[in-house]
Amino acid sequence: MLELRNVSKHFGGVVATDDVTLEVALGEVHALIGPNGAGKTTLIAQISGMLSVDAGRVIFEGEDITRLPAHARVRAGLARSYQVTSIFRRFSVLENLALAVQARSGSSFSFWRPLAAETALVDEARALARDIDLHEKQDVAAGMLAHGEQRALEVGLALATRPRLLLLDEPMAGMGPQESARMIGLIERLRSRVTVLLVEHDMDAVFRLASRISVLVNGRLIASGAPQAIRRDPEVRRAYLGEDLAA
Amino acid sequence: MKRVLACFVVLAAFPLVMQAMDNLFYVSLASRMLIYAIAATSLNLALGYGGMVSFGHAAFFGAGAYTVAILATEGISNLWLAWPAAVVVAAVAALMIGAVSLRTRGVYFIMITLAFAQMVYYIFVSLKEYGGEDGLPLPGRSSGLPLSLADDVTWYYLVLALFAATLYGLYRLSRSRFGRVIEAIRENEVRAEAIGFPVYRYKLACFVLSGAAAGLAGALIANQASYVSPSLLHWIQSGTLMIMVILGGVGTLWGGALGAIALLALEHLISDYQIDWLERLAPNYQDHAGLAVGVVLLAIVLAAPQGLAGMLSGKRRA
DSSP: OEEEEEEEEEETTEEEEEEEEEEEOTTOEEEEEOSTTSSHHHHHHHHHTSSOOSEEEEEETTEEOTTOOHHHHHHHTEEEOOSSOOOOTTSBHHHHHHHHHHHHSSOOOOOSSBGGGOHHHHHHHHHHHHHTTOGGGTTSBGGGSOHHHHHHHHHHHHHHTOOSEEEEEOTTTTOOHHHHHHHHHHHHHHTTTSEEEEEOSOHHHHHHHOSEEEEEETTEEEEEEOHHHHHHOHHHIIIIITTTTTO | OHHHHHHHHHHHHHHHHHHHTTOTHHHHHHHHHHHHHHHHHHHHIIIIISOOOOSOTHHHHHHHHHHHHHHHHTTOOBHHHHHHHHHHHHHHHHHHHHHHHTTSOHHHHHHHHHHHHHHHHHHHHTOGGGTGGGOEEOSSSOBOSSSOTTSHHHHHHHHHHHHHHHHHHHHHHHTBHHHHHHHHHHHOHHHHHHTTOOHHHHHHHHHHHHHHHHHHHHHHHHHHTTEEOGGGGSHHHHHHHHHHHHHHOTTOTTHHHHHHHHHHHHHHHHHHSOOHHHHHHSTTGGGGHHHHHHHHHHHHHHHOTTHHHHHHHOSOOO
């Protein structure tokens, strides 16, 4: 479904992603792991079109999208969430979600007709709020939500664009165990609807969710395979996993 | 809604009262205020609603004014031709300036819009056949209506109608799909792009609409005094419009209008009346009217950080 061919990115002399070739298959939860600074977020930004690709190609559902602008990739079915929560803080939960639905449904170069008349947008936003378990807070301003709730909305915004491939950049960042468990539950529920590329540090979550794992170190992909194979891979253990998985 | 209605009733009754008091000067001053209210409202669309701090709005205001003046000099004074032309010229200028400027952010955007506006200013200064630095008098106010616009009361009502239309347009826009998108872009541009909005196009459209409305205000100001000069395009004019918006309330429906009316009223009050107790306190203060206006503005902005509109409504900004 998604194919990266020899994708690279340099910032001056610093190599962020280096000749990455990777395939995400339809229906899988593909985890991308690696130590801090390995280039995971850079790669997500390159896939979503926020950062340009210096060399290589990005192919989504058979189409070369290497030069497609970010907003057009969303329309093509590729959405991302952010590691650092990026929501519309002054909008309510419902307004956030309705906005993302609006982005997908028809042109917004409409200057006269009141938005309030479009009940379909709000109806879908309500359903989404229920999906991400925020329906009881749907009228609360997003900036006032608890951290875990903001993280859920973060994923909800991406989900509202009805992606076929969802890029989740550390959805559990900064979460306590309880909040993490809820997020894992949410991703579990999503996996039947959407293919997921998941960047995550929480190894429990990764091994619970992932059907395949790729490992990025210093911008290079050093391994890609089934969780059990990755767990045993000596190079991965040396570079990243250390002893915390030996047990 | 009741307050809005009351406001327009007062505005509509104003010239009748002044006529009764035989004081038509104030009708003319009020028309001027309403024209600036349209201009400031147009800037508020870009600055307040769209979050684009344009420091070159005088370019569109002035371009609209000069379009009407130049057409009138060439014998075209029909408002059905000249005014739409002014709007189109301003919109095209906004499209060109915006297309380049909107590729930058923050301070760079402020500086590049300022630079473009100054370029437009010098273009009109150099147009010797249209008055150059001295400006260009119009043969008279535009024609094309069954009523003569030379009459100040008729003129006032036409300006009032266009002011109401502008405000209603902004009201509708702010509640439309488009309005929601530009609000979202102001709030979080990166995420707006990431959920699928072509941010640049929306900002450019907002900027062009804003410029077009400023062009309409320009067409009116040219008629107001039947005279245009390059000072309409000077950066000080851009600054004045910006002060009006900040004073009135950034991103509020009435912000531009309140700011424009308040600032012009203040300037008039300070430079045209001698206030005895103030004269005793600060002798010859009228020679430093700019400074006096500045002090009062500072006080208002400190007392009402959300602007006059925020003070009056007591609600959060739009």
